[in-house]
Amino acid sequence: MASSSRKAALTSIANRLPKGSATPAGTVAEYFGINTFGARQMRAKLPKDVFAKLQAAIRHGKKLDIEIAPTVAQAIKEWAISRGASHFTHWFLPQTGMTAEKHDAFLTFDENKSAIEQFSGAQLIQSEPDASSFPSGGLRATWEARGYTAWNPASPVFIVESGNVRTLCIPSVFIGYNGEALDEMTPLLRSSDILSEKAIKLLTLIGDKGVDRVGTTLGPEQEYFLIDRTHFALRPDLVMANRTLLGAPPPRGQQLEDHYFGGIPERIQACIAEVEHELYKLGVPIMTRHNEVAPCQFEMAPLFEETDLAVDHNQLVMSVLRRVAMRHGLQAILHEKPFAGVNGSGKHCNWSMSISSDNELDGLNLLRPGKTPHQNVRFLLFLAAVLKGVHKHAGVLRAGIGTSGNEHRLGANEAPPAIISVFMGATLTRLIEDIAAGKQAGKGAAEALISLGVAKLPEIEKDNTDRNRTSPFAFTGNKFEFRAVGASQAIAWPVTIVNAAVAEAIEELTEQLAAELKKTKKVDDAILKVVRAAFRSTSAVRFEGNNYSDAWVKEAEKRGLLNLRRTPEALAQLQTPRAKTLFTGLGILSKEELESRYHIRMERYVKDMLIEMHTLKEMVDTMILPAVYSYQGSLARGAAEAKAAGIKEIASVERANEVGALAKKLKAERDTLAKLIDKAEHMHEDLEGCGTLVTGAGADAMAKVRDCSDALELLVADDAWPLPKYREMLFPV
Numbered sequence: 001m002a003s004s005s006r007k008a009a010l011t012s013i014a015n016r017l018p019k020g021s022a023t024p025a026g027t028v029a030e031y032f033g034i035n036t037f038g039a040r041q042m043r044a045k046l047p048k049d050v051f052a053k054l055q056a057a058i059r060h061g062k063k064l065d066i067e068i069a070p071t072v073a074q075a076i077k078e079w080a081i082s083r084g085a086s087h088f089t090h091w092f093l094p095q096t097g098m099t100a101e102k103h104d105a106f107l108t109f110d111e112n113k114s115a116i117e118q119f120s121g122a123q124l125i126q127s128e129p130d131a132s133s134f135p136s137g138g139l140r141a142t143w144e145a146r147g148y149t150a151w152n153p154a155s156p157v158f159i160v161e162s163g164n165v166r167t168l169c170i171p172s173v174f175i176g177y178n179g180e181a182l183d184e185m186t187p188l189l190r191s192s193d194i195l196s197e198k199a200i201k202l203l204t205l206i207g208d209k210g211v212d213r214v215g216t217t218l219g220p221e222q223e224y225f226l227i228d229r230t231h232f233a234l235r236p237d238l239v240m241a242n243r244t245l246l247g248a249p250p251p252r253g254q255q256l257e258d259h260y261f262g263g264i265p266e267r268i269q270a271c272i273a274e275v276e277h278e279l280y281k282l283g284v285p286i287m288t289r290h291n292e293v294a295p296c297q298f299e300m301a302p303l304f305e306e307t308d309l310a311v312d313h314n315q316l317v318m319s320v321l322r323r324v325a326m327r328h329g330l331q332a333i334l335h336e337k338p339f340a341g342v343n344g345s346g347k348h349c350n351w352s353m354s355i356s357s358d359n360e361l362d363g364l365n366l367l368r369p370g371k372t373p374h375q376n377v378r379f380l381l382f383l384a385a386v387l388k389g390v391h392k393h394a395g396v397l398r399a400g401i402g403t404s405g406n407e408h409r410l411g412a413n414e415a416p417p418a419i420i421s422v423f424m425g426a427t428l429t430r431l432i433e434d435i436a437a438g439k440q441a442g443k444g445a446a447e448a449l450i451s452l453g454v455a456k457l458p459e460i461e462k463d464n465t466d467r468n469r470t471s472p473f474a475f476t477g478n479k480f481e482f483r484a485v486g487a488s489q490a491i492a493w494p495v496t497i498v499n500a501a502v503a504e505a506i507e508e509l510t511e512q513l514a515a516e517l518k519k520t521k522k523v524d525d526a527i528l529k530v531v532r533a534a535f536r537s538t539s540a541v542r543f544e545g546n547n548y549s550d551a552w553v554k555e556a557e558k559r560g561l562l563n564l565r566r567t568p569e570a571l572a573q574l575q576t577p578r579a580k581t582l583f584t585g586l587g588i589l590s591k592e593e594l595e596s597r598y599h600i601r602m603e604r605y606v607k608d609m610l611i612e613m614h615t616l617k618e619m620v621d622t623m624i625l626p627a628v629y630s631y632q633g634s635l636a637r638g639a640a641e642a643k644a645a646g647i648k649e650i651a652s653v654e655r656a657n658e659v660g661a662l663a664k665k666l667k668a669e670r671d672t673l674a675k676l677i678d679k680a681e682h683m684h685e686d687l688e689g690c691g692t693l694v695t696g697a698g699a700d701a702m703a704k705v706r707d708c709s710d711a712l713e714l715l716v717a718d719d720a721w722p723l724p725k726y727r728e729m730l731f732p733v
């Protein structure tokens, strides 16, 4: 009986002792990055000229020179073997949200048939996995399965340890033979390059010379749940869909607000510490850990890094979390909404732009206010670019975070809503509105800023800007925080969209400024004028109030902002002329590449929904209804015995009838669900139609099934209920 496995789970968990965490020898500083072969190690191992060429390739995001590849490969191989690696793999991001790898041995045989280890330059640079089993969204017919992976030298190679197996991973892009982007990384790299190019043009125009690159920086804060693996294993919904499809709310959820920043339980702490050790060895700079709002929910955040690297590192964070949790008998759940009624998990993407140059501008964060009028008009100019980008491409940004999981978060009164708006904080809002209103127009930039009270913009207090936790896109002092991103997402895609939207806006501002500079020689005055126009035209996208309120939904509608609640309507934004112009205009995606992204995401959505629908039906048929029938049977037998014994008041009859009525309703809702599944399964040719069906009638049917089942859970005897309950999973004893 399932209830006995529940009992066994509870007993084993209650008796479980915290496991210590395996700690590497030495201090963190000593072992940080030991499993990566980065610039420091390469400098030590490579001839000077080879290192210089490699460094140049890394700096400029170029492919590695074929001439130096063998030397680099040799150095990498020696290092990897000395660290115990026997295999290597190109490690890449197909559009599945996960990383992919196929391992090859270093082992080969020389002319004397003796075993030797070998790793050639060609193997380092390129590999050819069979591409036909990865989603391509129609970009490549499956019979034409050719695709290849190519090392992205900007991301250091690293060794993954799994038990005592060590594998050298080579971060790579994944492209078709005609150069089509089949992965998430290629468009990101293109968007980084294009943003850099556009930003350098704008900086040059305003007199900031000698800039080599404008990189974007990224600090993704990762939220996740950790629950006992024994419970996880007893829930087909968690195993199949990573979220609970059934489960009555427990009397205590997060209302006591006692979990957030509370003490981390020892067992969890040991697991998190081990995750951090592993990540440190991989050079991932995790800085913070704390309890999140929901019970069993936690967060870890790294120090921000160059975006391309931060994206790889976030993939490692997710995979190390999942892997190490198992060693501790825990399951890491990264789904956006694993448990109804308590908070879900997001991934706040902190994003900014910064300069690399050989002069005093090096390291300058373009979203940090400065001390002189010129620094501040430059700051306002890049701020205006972000506002313009988000205002114009709110729909595409929403599409970028559109997944079946995130759908449960967005607009569900806990996470930012599906309406994309920007929060600026009181100080900047006042300044932006004064500038937009034309106050001090006609004065030169320096005097204007003085009389607007911001000759020197104060370092924006974090407390001033960070208060609005409800905003999907918030300015937090020296960076923006894209908060609506889902916890399980590969962030390459949403960040690509931010880069693209801002790059396009920078280009537009550059054109406007160039026109303005034909009329005046005073650069700062011209900038202020262009900034004013941008602030005016984007005012609709700024919102400082409570994003969770109904009033905002109405207000946003009046302002003409999009409110795309369901994933299919959000993804449809990728098909608008505006989206096509954005991606093709900047050379980030061709028309076909963009179309394939729409297809892959729609298909994925439909598949996710169908997996959930099938799982729910099966759980009702094979777990819930049988448990209910058998409970009803035991009530009936008890009633018959009571009657035979001559007992007059037989209360169990009433309960048996209540249970019977609910069970009948559950069976009827389950039948509706089954019909919808059948219909959807026969609609494979019509992706849009199927999307509409599962997101509408399908989601409704699942909700109704759940209502009946959750009501039954609160009536049926506890020891007869087949599934671990919310209180058991979320409040482990």
Ligand code: ADP
Pocket (backbone or CB within 6 Å): 217, 218, 219, 220, 221, 301, 302, 303, 304, 305, 350, 351, 352, 353, 365, 466, 476, 478, 479
């Ligand atoms: P919180 O958002 O909790 O107040 P912080 O603002 O300190 O915390 O940082 C959150 C994340 O933002 C961290 O990962 C941090 O490294 C990152 N971050 C800080 N500055 C930047 C920046 N200029 N660009 C990108 N990310 C940044």
Ligand code: MG
Pocket (backbone or CB within 6 Å): 221, 348, 481
């Ligand atoms: Mg934050």
